[in-house]
Amino acid sequence: MNTTRVTSVAIIGVGLIGGSAAAAWRRAGCVDRLIGAGRGRANLERALELGLIDEIAESPADAAARSDLVLLAVPVGATAAVLADIAPALGDRTIVTDAGSTKTGVVADARRILGRAAARFVPGHPVAGTEYSGADAAFAALFENRRVILTPDTETDPAALSTVRGLWEAAGAQVCEMTPEHHDAVLAATSHLPHVLAYQLVDTLAGLDEQQEIFDYAAGGFADFTRIASSSPAMWSDIVQANRDCLLPVIDRYLVELSTLRQALADNDRDAVNRRFERAKAVRDRFVDNRTGRT
Numbered sequence: 001m002n003t004t005r006v007t008s009v010a011i012i013g014v015g016l017i018g019g020s021a022a023a024a025w026r027r028a029g030c031v032d033r034l035i036g037a038g039r040g041r042a043n044l045e046r047a048l049e050l051g052l053i054d055e056i057a058e059s060p061a062d063a064a065a066r067s068d069l070v071l072l073a074v075p076v077g078a079t080a081a082v083l084a085d086i087a088p089a090l091g092d093r094t095i096v097t098d099a100g101s102t103k104t105g106v107v108a109d110a111r112r113i114l115g116r117a118a119a120r121f122v123p124g125h126p127v128a129g130t131e132y133s134g135a136d137a138a139f140a141a142l143f144e145n146r147r148v149i150l151t152p153d154t155e156t157d158p159a160a161l162s163t164v165r166g167l168w169e170a171a172g173a174q175v176c177e178m179t180p181e182h183h184d185a186v187l188a189a190t191s192h193l194p195h196v197l198a199y200q201l202v203d204t205l206a207g208l209d210e211q212q213e214i215f216d217y218a219a220g221g222f223a224d225f226t227r228i229a230s231s232s233p234a235m236w237s238d239i240v241q242a243n244r245d246c247l248l249p250v251i252d253r254y255l256v257e258l259s260t261l262r263q264a265l266a267d268n269d270r271d272a273v274n275r276r277f278e279r280a281k282a283v284r285d286r287f288v289d290n291r292t293g294r295t
């Protein structure tokens with residue numbers, strides 16, 4: 001049984017992820033009071049209206065000063081500035097965690113900015129999302145049966161780690177731990193590269209569309225492949241920039257494999273093309289089965 005309980009939680013950035021975490025924790029009954037803070041007043045008012053938060057704080061620092069735990073759910077490029085803003089307001093026992101899609105840079109920022117309080121910073125990443133943004137996109141079930149990766153180190157306070165783990169479990173997630181470096185290498189391949197490909201595919205086709213009306217004839221295949229190109233460009237520019245070191249080698253590897261496939265096609269080597277497609281289908285089918293079966 002999950003017994004995690006936190007009296008007051010500050011959500012800095014009440015968008016898709018911050019708002020969904022708030023909704024999930026409220027539904028689970030593990031948080032008494034949810035205080036929202038962020039940049040856009042209209043979005044915070046909408047979050048209040050939707051019942052995601054109980055009140056709007058004057059500033060992130062004000063929210064942090066009155067909370068036992070702070071969740072940063074802002075774009076990764078904004079993390080350092082928000083940490084610097086809230087650092088002086090944190091109490092001796094306040095836990096800070098985040099939801100950023102990259103971890104190495106965030107962990108370095110937290111160490112540099114929080115000093116001794118960095119022991120109570122628990123880096124996290126819920127590996128769940130949609131292409132939508134803002135409080136209106138938030139929903140309580142987002143993290144059910146999804147993974148949340150925490151990247152603590154030997155300095156991380158065990159009680160803080162256990163509280164953050166308990167909150168994500170209360171949201172229905174499966175929590176695991178790894179190093180920030182391993183996290184960034186893995187997510188570069190399975191999350192960041194697909195977003196780069198989707199954005200670039202649509203942008204390339206938009207160039208072709210100037211001569212032909214190709215989008216008029218696009219159907220399910222195009223829609224499935226490119227759904228994630230509707231995600232927030234600003235958020236994704238931050239992510240790919242922050243994870244450049246891991247992303248560049250997987251882009252290079254992809255380009256090599258794509259040109260091998262192109263050559264096989266140019267050579268009329270049907271077997272080579274088919275072998276690749278067979279291999280890929282087997283891997284994807286297995287992934288879908290495992291994901292469906294995850295409890």
Ligand SMILES: NC(=O)c1ccc[n+]([C@@H]2O[C@H](COP(=O)([O-])OP(=O)(O)OC[C@H]3O[C@@H](n4cnc5c(N)ncnc54)[C@H](O)[C@@H]3O)[C@@H](O)[C@H]2O)c1
Pocket residue numbers: 012013014015016017018037038039040043060073074075076078081082099100101102125126127128129130131132133134135232235239
């Ligand atoms: N969208 C996804 O699929 C997904 C999944 C997992 C993790 N994440 C990560 O979670 C974080 C939030 O993403 P999201 O999808 O909820 O984005 P979002 O755009 O829906 O919400 C972000 C919120 O942060 C606020 N914000 C932006 N800059 C700020 C600043 N400097 N100070 C205070 N508030 C600021 C915005 O006003 C907005 O309300 C990002 O770090 C992202 O990488 C996203």
Ligand SMILES: O=C(O)C(=O)C[C@]1(C(=O)O)C=C[C@@H](O)C=C1
Pocket residue numbers: 100101126127128129130131190191192228231
């Ligand atoms: O399903 C989506 O729309 C997502 O993009 C979610 C997704 C991903 O799977 O790549 C995106 C970014 C995150 O950090 C975690 C999850």
